[in-house]
Amino acid sequence: MHRRQTKVKVGAKIGFIAALVGTAILGLSVPAGQAQDVTLDMAARYILETVKAFRTAYVINIVERVKESGVQSKEEWIKDAHAIPLPAQFVKAAGADISSFEIGLIGLTPVYKSNLPKTQAETDALTQLATDRQLSVLTFADGKQFKGVSADIAIVQSCVDCHNNHPNSPWRNFKKGDLMGAIVVRLNRPVK
Template structure:
């Protein structure tokens, strides 16, 4: 059987992650809030609320990481609300800068952490609806408060181990 390239694997993972978050954002969060059923809140665990879309992705990422396959995905931004969501490496920073110039591309490369070689693919993450925009623009820790629907907000990083 022919093996898949890391580029193809990353594209598959990203397609699933993006679809899941878009469904959650558009069909769950937006509808629940519009109908007054429940709010998505940053402090959702302490309130009668549901996670924000970024938190949903983070929770999903933690569950995937616990599977032991070495696959990781996360959100990063040049304008992170929390420092942990900023670029962790020069490669991530440069990829975000390139995406800010052309968000219709994917930035790919091999990075080394200790003795491990990792493939990273970095995909544009755009504001898909007004809920994303209003939350980021109103957050007291947000360094950027003029997002509009369709704007690049950051990126989704997919990391795949290359060595066994």
């Protein structure tokens, strides 16, 4: 019993020293800008995970459920007392209420051109998500901002049906399970 405790103590000490050395090496080798990006990277991932979870809950627990009682999610919902916002409008409305960073939805073949990626780096990130479907989140520095994208998948058939039939849609070949675009978060990098 006594021996075991000693072992644990020695183990803890070695762990502590290793952590100190690790911190020292990290502190020496990571410039301040990159260290800030590490923090922004974490923030971007937390925000994306949260937005995605709320959006999924909206689709599964609200949109799909109220359908049974004849309430539809549709673009012109505001004019119809028996309608609720589209999933994309739900995210965009919440995003419009945020002032310290940006939340949005982008796509390579969007219904509206205003939902196209804003920079080449965003286009590249979307292309990468589309090419490697194992990826679900990507984060990257992009000029004065640090960004994250989270794959937006056609989780229910109605995503596909609506986009394929929307008069504005440039792409009419979506299938259930396809990547339709991404939730994007844009955080400002601290000015040096």
